[in-house]
Amino acid sequence: MPAVEAKIFPSDALREFSTRIFLHFGVPKNDAVQAADVLASADLRGIDSHGVARLYSYVGMLSEGHINPRPNISIVRSTMSTATVDGDNGLGLVVGPHANRIAMDMAEKAGSGWVSVSNTNHFGIAGYYVLQALERDMIGWAMTNSTSLVTPLWGMERMLGTNPIAIAFPGKEEPPIVIDMATCAAAYGKIEMARRKGEPIPLGWGIDNQGQNTTNPDDPVNGGCLLPLGSDRERGGHKGYGLAVMVDVLCGVLSGANWGPFAPPFALRQEIPKRSVGKGIGHFFGAMRIDGFIDADSFKRQIDDYVRTFRATKPAPGTSGPLIPGDPERAAERERRKNGVPLIRPIVEDLRAISRQTGIPFD
Amino acid sequence: MPAVEAKIFPSDALREFSTRIFLHFGVPKNDAVQAADVLASADLRGIDSHGVARLYSYVGMLSEGHINPRPNISIVRSTMSTATVDGDNGLGLVVGPHANRIAMDMAEKAGSGWVSVSNTNHFGIAGYYVLQALERDMIGWAMTNSTSLVTPLWGMERMLGTNPIAIAFPGKEEPPIVIDMATCAAAYGKIEMARRKGEPIPLGWGIDNQGQNTTNPDDPVNGGCLLPLGSDRERGGHKGYGLAVMVDVLCGVLSGANWGPFAPPFALRQEIPKRSVGKGIGHFFGAMRIDGFIDADSFKRQIDDYVRTFRATKPAPGTSGPLIPGDPERAAERERRKNGVPLIRPIVEDLRAISRQTGIPFD
Numbered sequence: 001m002p003a004v005e006a007k008i009f010p011s012d013a014l015r016e017f018s019t020r021i022f023l024h025f026g027v028p029k030n031d032a033v034q035a036a037d038v039l040a041s042a043d044l045r046g047i048d049s050h051g052v053a054r055l056y057s058y059v060g061m062l063s064e065g066h067i068n069p070r071p072n073i074s075i076v077r078s079t080m081s082t083a084t085v086d087g088d089n090g091l092g093l094v095v096g097p098h099a100n101r102i103a104m105d106m107a108e109k110a111g112s113g114w115v116s117v118s119n120t121n122h123f124g125i126a127g128y129y130v131l132q133a134l135e136r137d138m139i140g141w142a143m144t145n146s147t148s149l150v151t152p153l154w155g156m157e158r159m160l161g162t163n164p165i166a167i168a169f170p171g172k173e174e175p176p177i178v179i180d181m182a183t184c185a186a187a188y189g190k191i192e193m194a195r196r197k198g199e200p201i202p203l204g205w206g207i208d209n210q211g212q213n214t215t216n217p218d219d220p221v222n223g224g225c226l227l228p229l230g231s232d233r234e235r236g237g238h239k240g241y242g243l244a245v246m247v248d249v250l251c252g253v254l255s256g257a258n259w260g261p262f263a264p265p266f267a268l269r270q271e272i273p274k275r276s277v278g279k280g281i282g283h284f285f286g287a288m289r290i291d292g293f294i295d296a297d298s299f300k301r302q303i304d305d306y307v308r309t310f311r312a313t314k315p316a317p318g319t320s321g322p323l324i325p326g327d328p329e330r331a332a333e334r335e336r337r338k339n340g341v342p343l344i345r346p347i348v349e350d351l352r353a354i355s356r357q358t359g360i361p362f363d
Numbered sequence: 364m365p366a367v368e369a370k371i372f373p374s375d376a377l378r379e380f381s382t383r384i385f386l387h388f389g390v391p392k393n394d395a396v397q398a399a400d401v402l403a404s405a406d407l408r409g410i411d412s413h414g415v416a417r418l419y420s421y422v423g424m425l426s427e428g429h430i431n432p433r434p435n436i437s438i439v440r441s442t443m444s445t446a447t448v449d450g451d452n453g454l455g456l457v458v459g460p461h462a463n464r465i466a467m468d469m470a471e472k473a474g475s476g477w478v479s480v481s482n483t484n485h486f487g488i489a490g491y492y493v494l495q496a497l498e499r500d501m502i503g504w505a506m507t508n509s510t511s512l513v514t515p516l517w518g519m520e521r522m523l524g525t526n527p528i529a530i531a532f533p534g535k536e537e538p539p540i541v542i543d544m545a546t547c548a549a550a551y552g553k554i555e556m557a558r559r560k561g562e563p564i565p566l567g568w569g570i571d572n573q574g575q576n577t578t579n580p581d582d583p584v585n586g587g588c589l590l591p592l593g594s595d596r597e598r599g600g601h602k603g604y605g606l607a608v609m610v611d612v613l614c615g616v617l618s619g620a621n622w623g624p625f626a627p628p629f630a631l632r633q634e635i636p637k638r639s640v641g642k643g644i645g646h647f648f649g650a651m652r653i654d655g656f657i658d659a660d661s662f663k664r665q666i667d668d669y670v671r672t673f674r675a676t677k678p679a680p681g682t683s684g685p686l687i688p689g690d691p692e693r694a695a696e697r698e699r700r701k702n703g704v705p706l707i708r709p710i711v712e713d714l715r716a717i718s719r720q721t722g723i724p725f726d
Contacts, residue, residue: 079474081444082655111442114475116656139617152685155676159685169612177612179605185598202597211679229592229599234565235548236592240599242542242688243606245673249532249540253665254502254656260672277668292445293479293617302616305640309623310608313518316574322515322522325605 006342009363014052014341015040017351017362021055024358025062026069027091035093038124041131043341046332049189050125052343056350057122057267058091059357064268067091067121073098081110084255085117089280092123092144096283100129103285104136111292118255119279122146122266126166127180127329133287134170137296141286142166145251147270148261150184150244151225153237156211158225159261161281162188163247168326170290172300174307178326183243184226191217191226204231250284257282369705372726377415377704378403380714380725384418387721388425389432390454398456401487404494406704409695412552413488415706419713420485420630421454422720427631430454430484436461444473447618448480452643455486455507459646463492466648467499474655481618482642485509485629489529490543490692496650497533500659504649505529508614510633511624513547513607514588516600519574521588522624524644525551526610531689533653535663537670541689546607547589554580554589567594613647620645 015036022032035058043051061067071090075083083102087095099117106113123129126142133140146161166180186205194201194217203213206220206227213232220226229240252259257278264273264281290296307324315321343351348363355362378399385395398421406414424430434453438446446465450458462480469476486492489505496503509524525545532540549568557564557580566576569583569590576595583589592603615622620641627636627644653659670687678684706714711726718725 077656079652079655080472082474082651084656109443110473111445112475112477114651114655139613151679152673152676154679154682155685156679157677159673159676165606167609169616177608179609181599181602181605183602185593204598207679211677229602230548231598235567235594235598236544236603238686238688239544239546239592241685242544243528245540245688246530246542249666249669250502253532253662253669254653256657256661259665259669277665288445288477289442290617292442292477293440293447294619298619299616302622302640303612306612306616306622310515310522313515313522314520314574316514316517316519316570319517322518322604323601325601325608 005345007345007348008340008342010340011040011044011336013363014043017360018052018055020360021059021354021358022091024360025059027094028070031091031094034097035091038093038097038128041128042125044333044336045125045127045329046336047125047127047329049187051341052351053347054122054124056354058093059354060268061121061266066268071095075102081106081112082114085115087117087120087280089119089121092121092281092283095120096123096129097132099283100132100140100142100285100287103287104133104138104140107138107287107289108136112286112288115285116250116255117283117285118257120257120281120283122281123283125180126164127168127178129285130166130168130178130180134168134176137170137290138287139290140168141284143247143251143284145248145257145259145263145282147263147265149188149226150228151207153228153233153241156207156225157261160228160241160244160248161263162226163244163251165243165247169303170300171303171307172297174304175324175330176326177303177307177324178329180329183229183240183247185229185231185240186226188226191220195221204235247284251282252278254284255282368708370708370711371703371705373703374403374407374699376726377406380723381415381418383723384422384717384721385454387723388422390457391433394454394457397460398454401456401460401491404491405488407696407699408488408490408692409699410488410490410692412550414704415714416710417485417487419717421456422717423631424484424629429631434458438465444469444475445477448478450480450483450643452482452484455484455644455646458483459486459492459507460495462646463495463503463505463648463650466650467496467501467503470501470650470652471499475649475651478648479613479618480646480648481620483620483644483646485644486646488543489527490531490541492648493529493531493541493543497531497539500533500653501650502653503529503531504647506610506614506647508611508620508622508626508645510626510628512551512589513591514570516591516596516604519570519588520624523591523604523607523611524626525589526607528606528610532666533663534666534670535660537667538687538693539689540666540670540687541692543692546592546603546610548592548594548603549589551589554583558584567598610647614645615641617647618645
């Protein structure tokens with residue numbers, strides 16, 4: 001992935017730049033630092049599409065007044081272990097961490113906490129939120145709906161976002177198991193990468209505007225759709241579709257946000273949906289105290305055993321054997337903390353444009 | 364699926380037979396009725412592999428003393444919204460509904476309830492449990508781990524069960540959205556069906572005992588494995604693997620049950636794992652009051668809108684368009700309530716054998 005044309009930046013420099021940009025657009029200090037932390041986490045963990053690469057879109061939305069830089073985030077309904085939060089159209093990078101803390105604080109008292117969030121915007125990587133929960137000896141869940149790109153199985157229309165699910169479990173001596181996955185077959189970023197390189201995409205990633213399976217990376221972008229995890233009926237495409245619906249309902253319908261094809265876009269140039277059925281997009285967070293179920297220390301020892309057992313799985317031919325969910329992101333983080341974050345030229349150009357627009361120096 | 368050789372039975376006759384069989388093996392009246400209800404639900408909903416087809420295995424386990432017919436199901440740890448339940452090695456068909464009620468009762472008071480269950484056995488279809496929650500205006504979640512059949516991506520060893528996830532959302536005038544899916548690419552039952560018919564299976568379902576992708580349905584059965592949802596790395600097999608791990612940890616590790624390759628078998632002839640790392644297999648149930656987040660009536664109206672919107676998705680060529688999760692099961696139930704449940708010959712033979720063994724008449 002560090003393409004030939006990549007330029008390397010220290011993570012802290014990118015974090016500092018993002019913070020100053022958010023401040024420039026009227027985001028309060030703590031929120032700007034928080035938002036930059038979510039982006040930095042994506043860049044460090046190798047989820048390049050969700051780090052500073054997104055800053056350009058956030059800036060566009062902020063400068064055009066589509067995102068509220070100083071939201072009044074409020075709890076609109078709650079029980080001991082559930083709440084609905086209205087994000088007041090703030091940055092998802094600010095509303096998300098706030099709502100996630102509410103879930104964890106509820107869990108502290110009631111054993112678990114579940115928060116559905118409306119009136120919010122894109123929140124970065126779902127994995128960020130579940131890593132926060134680990135620090136409090138909790139099992140964290142995070143989901144978000146998003147702009148529609150994915151067709152339901154047997155459809156040929158963008159009806160669902162890439163709707164990720166994340167959950168994490170801590171080990172004691174071994175690293176945590178960190179699951180963070182979109183519910184479509186392949187990330188949009190991978191298709192963009194194939195377009196840039198002029199390479200075909202595997203069958204099962206997307207369809208063209210006639211509803212046909214395609215290996216041309218231009219097709220899903222130009223009026224086609226991504227396919228849900230499982231890709232087709234035979235291989236379980238109805239399951240990926242079901243998971244995307246689950247995320248959409250928990251985030252969108254349950255909170256009173258927009259759902260399905262009505263989720264608003266996260267960047268200026270994207271099409272605005274025909275209808276609005278709620279406020280903004282939606283997130284869903286969960287936190288469960290491990291010791292609400294079992295002694296936290298024994299749980300972590302079992303996770304150590306789990307990790308070691310799965311690492312010892314007999315490898316398939318031509319592979320080095322199964323990974324533990326979270327391994328690739330941990331490897332990226334080790335590497336990038338040491339050597340910096342590679343950014344491809346178009347992203348560097350975007351950041352330079354932001355720099356010119358705001359007068360905040362970049363590299 | 365109603366194969367040529369199928370014989371049709373009224374659902375109530377099968378339910379009555381199952382109840383009497385459970386009673387015969389010392390299961391108390393209410394529990395026998397409960398267990399038969401779970402099986403009947405699978406038969407009605409068209410999940411043939413999980414209905415009376417499983418009675419033979421349950422009988423084997425009961426008659427050999429591997430399952431406790433009169434379990435003392437207990438809560439071993441709890442907070443306001445979480446609990447761990449020890450199923451005392453009872454039938455999963457009894458322990459599951461009991462633990463699910465605990466989750467719903469907690470939700471009644473605390474907004475949500477989350478129960479991890481150890482020392483239990485196979486619990487039938489996950490969908491059964493989330494349908495129960497709908498009746499109480501709750502969103503229900505159900506998961507279970509199970510005997511290992513599935514390899515992690517890049518492995519060639521059975522390390523995970525088919526580990527299903529179910530969740531349901533009620534509509535007002537429209538039927539509920541009911542998601543109930545195994546986390547592997549294709550159900551074991553489908554491979555068995557292909558073997559019976561002598562037909563090849565699609566690539567992506569399983570591997571042979573050399574770790575190679577196969578279209579021979581005998582291969583995954585004879586020393587091979589099923590593949591996780593997504594099938595291979597390119598199409599997201601790491602995601603299906605991640606989901607299976609999520610289910611396994613929530614059900615197995617969190618409750619103190621066996622996990623991964625150590626989940627005990629559900630039938631006599633199956634291999635006993637080399638190690639035991641806990642008690643029995645595990646389940647995980649969740650229940651959330653809808654009105655803990657949003658007015659229940661507005662939620663249901665939005666689900667109606669959701670269902671209608673998704674039914675109106677532009678159909679892919681050669682299809683009649685996307686289904687709503689739960690549609691196939693609802694169609695089966697309508698048909699089978701009217702016309703009865705088709706059982707293929709080998710299942711009928713099993714039930715006749717049980718009849719001879721117990722003296723309880725069958726057809």
